[in-house]
Amino acid sequence: MSSFARMRSVAAAELGVASRSRRALATVLIFSAITGIAMYLTISMFAAIEAELLKLLALPDAGETGSVTMTLWQSDQFNRMVSHMTRNSAVFADIQGRHPVVLAYAFFLFSLVPLVTLMTSSASVASDIRSGSVRYMLVRVSRAEWSIGKFFGEAAAVLAAMAVGALAAWAVAICRLPGWSALGLAGGVFDWTLRAWIYSFAYLGLFMGLSHVVRSPGKATALSVAALVALGIAANRWPWLEILSPSSSQTLLWRRDPAAFMQGAVHLVSLAFLYLGLGAFVFSRRDV
Amino acid sequence: MIASAVSTRALTKRYGKRKALDGFTLDVPAGSIMGLVGRNGSGKTTxxxxxxxxxxxxxxxINLLGRGPFDASVHSGRIAILPQDSELPLEMTPLSLLSAFARLQGLGAKEAKASAQKALESVNLSDxxxxxIRSLSHGMRKRVMTAQCxxxxxxxxxxxxxxxxxxPEEAERMRNFILSGLGRRTTVISSHNLLxxxxxxxxxxxxxDGKVSRVATMKELSDSGKTLEEAYLGR
Incomplete structure (x- = not known):
């Protein structure tokens, strides 16, 4: 059996465990509720702002939430203003044609990525070490195969959680925006979900890497939170350290330009394997 | 066939100041059932x-099946262990867990499932x-752990x-099962149950104290007129 096949089997087993785990189920439910509520509140907010605007300008009802915002969004003056505010004209140019409701969803989603990843995966390795269940695996696969297989299994579990959340957000959106194309909304929602999933890799690598060096699931989660805070503080104080922080590539994932997007994706995948590799290296020298 | 399934020479292992293994040398003949006996903390588990x-x-x-120390690419599927105090993933079912283990040992999907079902049958857990696994009793979980071996x-x-x-019934079934592999596979059992x-x-x-003080065949013990318990207690 090839090494790749063994890693694939570990990943499948990990996904099987995650899909039956109470913690993962709770995460999916909470995440779906948050994305659904966030979508509902976003649309309500746009509807309220637009109603206020129409009333103020004494204009007839546009009939569809988002259409006024979209018009405003695409006007040159507004573009220049926002472009100046974001200080990143390339990012702004890339997101300009997208529906504001979908962009608001993307903003929520990217903000939630560290939390979702923390909840699903931060303790996954430590809990296997603590319970001893890792021993049954390590007489069948190498430690490196186990670590990499687990990473991909957890990545698949995060994708599943995000897909369910995206479905909830999409369902709310088509109920609240009946005039919009359901397919168009689905395309927007799932496009951003995939981008956010790629963003989650670096967090997954960081949390799972840390989880390799402790035995207690609680300590692994605490260590992950501490690492997030430390990275944030360090990148703020010493900007050259920003390259070690997943958030440094977030804006690149918002880009439509394939080269910029790939640059961000490669950075995030590299970070993931750097952190996972460091954790796996420590683990390879430990007794289990 | 190789003469020794496991051969270890002068193994040492320390946990802080305590020596868990202190020159542990042992050859386990291929096809045998080797019992390891000793006090708690004597080094059997380590x-x-x-x-x-x-x-x-x-x-x-360490020389394992004539191919050096443990290496997953060489030994995966050729050795199995029932570790002490190790839980199984509670969310999985015995069938899905054993199928996953069998896949890792290189079996195809259908073969893996058939092998898992056969293993569960052999420990009387098909039903x-x-x-x-969360819903199984301690004894049933132990049987799943044994089945994966x-x-x-x-x-x-x-x-x-x-x-x-x-x-007692399951213990008897287990004994018969271990005996059924005599000559075909090598089994090493660490146990305080000398009977x-x-x-x-x-x-x-x-x-x-972290080393082997004596190795004997059961025939040698019985020829000397001693039970295992008597030999252990030095009577």
Whole structure:
């Protein structure tokens, strides 16, 4: 059996465990509720702002939430203003044609990525070490195969959680925006979900890497939170350290330009394997 | 066939100041059932875990099935272990877990499922194959742990206290099952239950303070007119 096949089997087993785990189920439910509520509140907010605007300008009802915002969004003056505010004209140019409701969803989603990843995966390795269940695996696969297989299994579990959340957000959106194309909304929602999933890799690598060096699931989660805070503080104080922080590539994932997007994706995948590799290296020298 | 399924020379392992293994040397004849007896903390479990690659010895040599120390690419599917105090993933079902283990040992999807079903049958758990492990009793979980050792016919099986937590009927079934592999596979059993061990082992190694003090065949013991318990207690 090839090494790749063994890693694939570990990943499948990990996904099987995650899909039956109470913690993962709770995460999916909470995440779906948050994305659904966030979508509902976003649309309500746009509807309220637009109603206020129409009333103020004494204009007839546009009939569809988002259409006024979209018009405003695409006007040159507004573009220049926002472009100046974001200080990143390339990012702004890339997101300009997208529906504001979908962009608001993307903003929520990217903000939630560290939390979702923390909840699903931060303790996954430590809990296997603590319970001893890792021993049954390590007489069948190498430690490196186990670590990499687990990473991909957890990545698949995060994708599943995000897909369910995206479905909830999409369902709310088509109920609240009946005039919009359901397919168009689905395309927007799932496009951003995939981008956010790629963003989650670096967090997954960081949390799972840390989880390799402790035995207690609680300590692994605490260590992950501490690492997030430390990275944030360090990148703020010493900007050259920003390259070690997943958030440094977030804006690149918002880009439509394939080269910029790939640059961000490669950075995030590299970070993931750097952190996972460091954790796996420590683990390879430990007794289990 | 190789003469020794496991050969360890002068293994050492320290946990802080305590020496868990202190020159542990042992050859386990291929096809035998080797019993390891000794007090708590004498080094039996550490030796087993070192052989399986789960614990890294400080020094010494391990030769496993004639192919050096444990290496997953060489030994995967050829050795199995029933570790002490190790839980199974509680969310999975026995059938899905054993199928996953069998896949890791290189079996195809259908073969893996068939092998998992056969293993569960052999420990009398077919009726709970699709229940979650969380819902199983301690004894049933122990039987699942034992079943995973016999997936895909491994050449070497390391069992740490395999009879603990089993009722008398299941313990008897387990003994018969271990005996059924005599000559075909090598089994090493660490146990404090000398009566059980005396009924199934072909060889016995007495372990004291991190090293083997004596190795004997059960025939040698019986020829000397002693039971295993008497030999252990030095009577």
């Amino acid at each position: 030796w087993m875990m070192s052989v399986a690659g789960l614990v890294r010895p400080g020094s010494g040599e 709970r194959a699709r229940a979650s 016999f997936l895909g016919e491994p050449e070497l099986v390391l069992l740490d206290e395999p009879m603990n937590g089993l009722d 059980d061990l005396g009924r199934i082992a072909t060889h016995v190694a007495f372990v004291e």
